[in-house]
Amino acid sequence: MKRFLPLAMALAAAACSPAPAPAPTKAAAATTQMSPDELVELRKASAQVLFWNQDTRSANFRRMDALFPGTTAKASSTPRALPKGAPLPFDEAAIDAFMKDQNVAGLMMIQNGKVRLERYGLGMTPEDRWTSFSVAKSFTSTLVGAAIADGKIGSLSDPVSRYIPELKGSGYDGVTVEQLLTMTSGVAWNEDYTDPTSDVVRLFSDPVPAGVDPTVAYMRQLKREYEPGQKWEYKTGETNLIGVLVRRATGERLSDYAKRKIVDPAGFAGDLFWQIDTGGGNTGGCCIMLRLSDYARMGLFALEGGKGQVPANWFAQAGTSHADIGVPGFGYGYQWWTYPGGAYGAQGIFGQGITIMPKQRIVFAVVSNWPVASSRKLTTERLQFFQKLAEAAQ
Template sequence: MRVWTSFAAACALAIGAGGVAIAKDEAAPAVKSITQMSPAELEKVRTAGAQILFWSDAQRAANFRAMEAQFPGTTAQHGTPRALPKGEPLAITDAEVEAFMAAQNVAGLMVIQDGKVRLEKYGLGMKPEDRWTSFSVAKSFTSTLVGAAVKDGFIASIDDPVTKYVPELKGSGYDGVTVKQILTMTSGVKWNEDYTDPNSDVVKMLSVPVGPGEDPNTAYLKTLPREAEPGTKWVYKTGETNLIGVIVQRATGKTLTEYAQEKIVKPAGFEG
């Protein structure tokens, strides 16, 4: 299955550094990060960012297959795909698996053990070559890219202040917060991640109007107050996953797509 992956974010509405798709054999579209979007495109992103958590099941089933229509992004090209051979089938009937997937509204299910595929099924009309948004899988990618940036010398230390890489956060609640504290979501900055609250930060994080070249997620984070000393309180924050993407881009001078293609996509043998 080809997976639409928002490397900059915890979920599809988190595109502070631009969404990323992994192309299979088609040519890559023109590069477009959020800081390169037109005012009309930014408005579309703000609207989708505010609405995505409240989509109906039918809207999710339609939009999760092609999130680039809602959130324009950039495309990484795969290298040599890593083979995933078939393994011994699980001791479970197709009927049982299909009943579970239907009850849970599952689009795709795969079980891999020791590098072999023991189960692979699709629902909601999906096929193996289709794409589906990966949501919080993005956290694993962005955090891995921080490690790569440290190894490559782009980030001197995860104990560096965030403002070293994102200076526009100076004077905000992020003054004195380290990259490590962003990675561990212990910045001490106040945040509401309630997906059912239309006034929560996770809904409003792309809502700040910005000028050309500005990142709306960073602009929103800059407005938030501090509620605890950095490093003392853990709060799940999608906005800070986006911020990690911005840090990596600023430190490396590359888009997340470019750096992920180099450090993850090709070495790992992604097919799509």
């Protein structure tokens, strides 16, 4: 595989929606019902996580289920074993330097189903879980594949409004499920986290009429800027729409559907926690918490084709570029980023990720606490380091 190239625009776009604010009570998390006052607090503090300092993130990224509302998919009753493979012939000092430079909490490399490298930092243990934000997008897209396999979604060419009728007459008229997955709807969107008037901020802060899904309420107001399929633009709101679509099509919460379609067949050893939005639904574009080993198991699940839970060619298509993001060698698939040499991956702010190299039969899982939400430099260095590890493994 040729060397990873600088990411430029792709890395800036790797940022995801901010997490909801802390739930005032455990009852809110358990019932997914929130009082009007709790809803106000959620909207006021929608971007709070982005402004935590590093020490706070290190503590809270492993305990978000105690701070935020959400639902849980319990661990598999038959966890997938991850046997140890031959030690990776690589300079330990270089691994230490990578861990320090990237502020890594956990790093795992699996080749041919065996663990070649496993390291922890920041006080994290193998049993701890760590939060990721936009890595959730790749989980949500996998549930689309599962719903197609189950006959709940007819086709990727179906109009989104077939499943979310409230979008008829909006900028999403004529937009297909596939165009949502590839973020090529043509609907105007601003993902600037520093702008309090941006769409990604207002999505979580604008008041919502009673009885209306918060994502649908906001997204149906947006105007079309380009014809569907013409231009890629990163939109967390659209992954949230995908989450709504899956809920409507299956009649299940995302965490419940993920339990049957991902957690159990992939053999997760720990619970999957998935945060909810102000409407009580799991947020499709954001906010899951897993063990490092279970992020790796998700990568293996994709690498091995999905254990019959998705159409036979789903991950081959999902991990192939369907959208030009303006960076040579890189692209966007079905809520997975695509890299040179046939690799693809899930990315989340503050340094979380799953990277899959099908040709080498390698999966990397990493959880970190970067000093900034998104960094071209740190992401480029991470991908380049993974390439060096992959070369050593050969």
